[in-house]
Amino acid sequence: MVAPAVPELTEEALHEAIDARTESLASLRELGPPDLVHLVKQPIRNAGKQIGVYHHVTGVDASSSASLAAYINTLAYREVGPSATTKTLEGTYCCYNAFSRVDMRVHAPFPGSVECYCVDERGEKRKATDELWLETYVCSVLRAYSYADDGTGEMIRRIVGVRRFNPITNTETEHKFLSAAEQLFFRGWQLGCDSLVQVPTVVSNHLTNGLLRYFYTTGRYASGINLFEKLRTQDVQVASLLAKVLFMGNEEVQGIRVLHEALRETPMDWVMLDTQAEFLLKKAETAPDREQREHRLRLALGCAERSTIAAPSEFRTWARLAEVYVALEDWENALTTLNSCPMFTYQDKDAPVMPEPRDINLPTLPETRLDEIDSEPEGRYSEQVDPSLLNLRGAAYRGTFKHAYNILTEMTAKIGWDQLLKIRSNVFVMEDEYREKQDQQNYPKNRNASTDALRGTPDPTTNGDGEQEQEDDAANGSDSDTIAHNLTPGYKPEDLERPSSAMDPDEVRKDEEKSTTDDHFSRLNNKRLCERWLDSLFMVLYEDLRVYTIWRTQMAQYRAQSMQYKKSAEEWEILGSLAERLQHTDEAVEAYRACLAQRFSPKALAGILKVFEKTKASTRDTVAATIRLVTWQYRWYSEFSPELLHTVRKLIEDEGAVKIRSIIQATNLPQSVLDLTHHYAALCANFRSSGTDG
Known part of the structure; x- marks a missing residue:
């Protein structure tokens, strides 16, 4: 190679x-x-x-x-x-x-x-x-x-x-790595942990994450089971990692037994409880009927609730509980739980800090030459992009904020924006309600309802990352008209194109006026205060939905008039990412395809590949997308991508190595390009993956 x-x-x-x-x-x-x-x-x-x-x-x-x-x-x-x-x-x-x-x-x-x-x-x-x-x-x-x-x-x-090279290319190097990892396993917490975990532990750190990712990528589950079986004898907490590898390898019964035995010994281990909840949540998705689904979700709810008690300061436990409530369609509890999530500042990977180089030479290997890929850089830098698309802050979320935003968009995809706002007004204190109560209780004039009631505690601290950007967002209004006003200068309700399901706040106010004053304040006292970071997510979600709705409305109008809707490739890529973020899969694929029709884009092709893998629609299309992504990666000096290796392994597992190799070879591309993907298939043979026999 x-x-x-x-x-x-x-x-x-x-x-x-x-x-x-x-x-x-x-x-x-x-x-x-x-x-x-x-x-x-x-x-x-x-x-x-x-x-x-x-x-x-x-x-x-x-x-x-x-x-x-x-x-x-x-x-x-x-x-x-x-x-x-x-x-x-x-x-x-x-x-x-x-x-x-x-x-x-x-x-x-x-x-x-x-x-x-x-x-x-x-x-x-x-x-x-x-x-x-x-x-x-x-x-x-x-x-x-x-x-x-x-x-x-x-x-x-x-x-x-x-x-970028593959550090483990065969069973010999695998044995070498796992032996070294076993010796250092109980010091893994010294390496730190990912952005969703606040405190690194023996089973939640960069070493365990790397091991799990390796087993997931290569399918070497037997090696993982052997490793964690040995380590479990020294610390019962390792049972959660053993169970995860057993679940990966479809040894579900054994995995549940391992967790059951371990939880009898340590009943309040939050990682084990979270692992159980995650497993039950996934099994609920494949339940044969509604009754089975409800039963599994109730079991998951019990595990998730106990895990929040066991680790109240961890984001993952609260986020899992919110996901269970979303699956149960208990929207109010889902929103309340999401509001309770402890948010952490995102810690990015360590990057090299180098002085500005005098010259940069980025050569191209002849083996990676492919016209559609070689033309990508030139086209990329000559494109015009609408400023409104460049300023979508939802794309910049990382860590806990990204995960929380995904939960919020899942709720919106299922019930719509207007229903989400109704639930929000039922759960949290709204600005008008707070003002009314403030007048009744003669609060000091200088207190601000937006920053007091809607954004968490009356003091300026936040249950979030405390960054200035989040605090600036928190100073904005709360209901949908206020959000729209803050996001759009010169806003007029009749002029602004709202998300198609936006609720009219006047209707809410009329409904509230029907109740008596006593009942109103009784309900108000039972409501929560919305954290600043969550209120900021609502504003970002509104802006995402506004831009998305404008795009879909304009496309419908152009199609009705048999006109072509024109955007640059970069704009189509951003719109595809926006639709994917809002969990509109078909629209995302449509935008990504429009991007690829103008120039090559690894992000767009990877987005389409993700859908191909999920739907298993066309093996040939999946292989074609994989070949181009492997070639682009190699063009930029990367012979190894765990995600692409996993894709090739799953294709071989489903269709067989002979068929996949034949499809790769039958593709009308230069042989040197095809050999790059054959290399990934050869790795699967080295690891004796399922489907490589014969």
């Missing part, structure tokens, strides 16, 4: 990339940035000049200094020959150890002996030991999965010049 091309970023000053990495070590909080490879080169025609070039890489075997030195050698001797314009004088490989918080470095001069050492957060040199190399190896594999692209291209575009 041909290796990806080598991108090169040229330094302004020699070794400034390594110096910048050393300075950033103290600020790293997660798994660390991708590995840095720095080369000092000398032009053959100018022996007195030295040039510093570098690139980033993930997935290289970091179990010893020898393997990293070997990678430097492949780069140094790649340019040897009569056509070479430079020669490599020395190379340095930097790989971060997140356990001990040191940067492992291998320095290889040409010619000369290899020097191995590590640098701590203070920039001081230390000796590299075998224990440090073991930790570094595990971290490098976890980073390879963490920094891998999901097919959409977002991770590839985030950091320029990263080569």
Whole structure:
């Protein structure tokens, strides 16, 4: 298999990339940035000049200094020959150890002996030991999965010049990794955890997430079961991880038994309770009848409620409870529970902080040449985009806020915007109600109903991330007219195109006036105060729905007049993402197809592929989309994407390896392009995945 091309970023000053990495070590909080490879080169025609070039890489075997030195050698001797314009004088490989918080470095001069050492957060040199190399190896594999692209291209575009390799390509390297992970398993909490978990634990951290993702991607469930069975004998909490792998491998009965036995020993383990609730929620979706579905959801409700008691400060427990209420169509409790979720500031992955390079060279391998892909960058930068589409803040949500927004959009997709507003007014104190009660109780004149009643506690603290952006949103009004006024300058109710199901607040006010004053205040006292972050989500949701409705209305009008509705490819991509965010799958696919009709877009194609996988509509279309995404990834130096490997594995599992290989080969594309996808199929054969026999 041909290796990806080598991108090169040229330094302004020699070794400034390594110096910048050393300075950033103290600020790293997660798994660390991708590995840095720095080369000092000398032009053959100018022996007195030295040039510093570098690139980033993930997935290289970091179990010893020898393997990293070997990678430097492949780069140094790649340019040897009569056509070479430079020669490599020395190379340095930097790989971060997140356990001990040191940067492992291998320095290889040409010619000369290899020097191995590590640098701590203070920039001081230390000796590299075998224990440090073991930790570094595990971290490098976890980073390879963490920094891998999901097919959409977002991770590839985030950091320029990263080569991505598959760290585990066969059963031998798998055994090596799992053995190392087993030795360090109970120190995994030192690596931190994902953005949905507040406090890392033995079973909720980056190491366990990486292990679960590996088993999910490759289908090596037996290896996962063996690993967690051994670890469970040392700590009963590991039963939750064992159960998850058993569920992945369709060993559901055994998985339930494992959880049952473990919960008898530790009945208030929130991760196990959450695992049970998640399993029951999924089983309810496939229930044969409504009665079975209701029964499973009631069981899930009991587990989810207990998990919130066991871990009241964790977001995941409350979010799961809200999801169960949504499945039960108990909308008021769903909204109340969502309002109770503890929100955390999103902690992004550690990214390299480098000085501006003097020059960037991003070469293209001939094996990845495909006309529709090669034309993508030029078309992308020449497109015009409507400012209203660029300012949709729903697309920027990450972590807990993104998850909470998904729950809110699911409710909207099921019951509509007007019904959601009615439930909101039943559950939370509205601005008019608060003003009325404020007048009755003679509250101080300087208190603001918008910030007091609607946004949580009367003091300015928030149950959220406390960022200025969220606080600015919280200062806006609460009902739908107020939201529209704040989002649209010069707003007039008769002029603004509302979401098609928007409720008229006047009707709500008329209904409220029918009740007596005493009953009104009795109801008001039972209502909740809406958290600032949730009120902000409502405003963002309103804006998403407003733009979506304008788009669909205009399209309907153009079609009625047999006219073509024109948008740029970038605008179609944004509209597809908007429809997907609002859980309108058909409309999302329609927009993504319109985008692809104008130019190649990995995000649009990945969105369509996701639907293909879910509906299993056309194997050939799924394969065609996968081939193009694999080629685009390889074009940008990534030979490994866990999501695409999982897609190929599931195709082989459903259709058989022979059929999938035949469909790939029958595609009317260059053989070098097809070989890239054949490589993914070969990985499945290495792992002896289901469907590869014969």
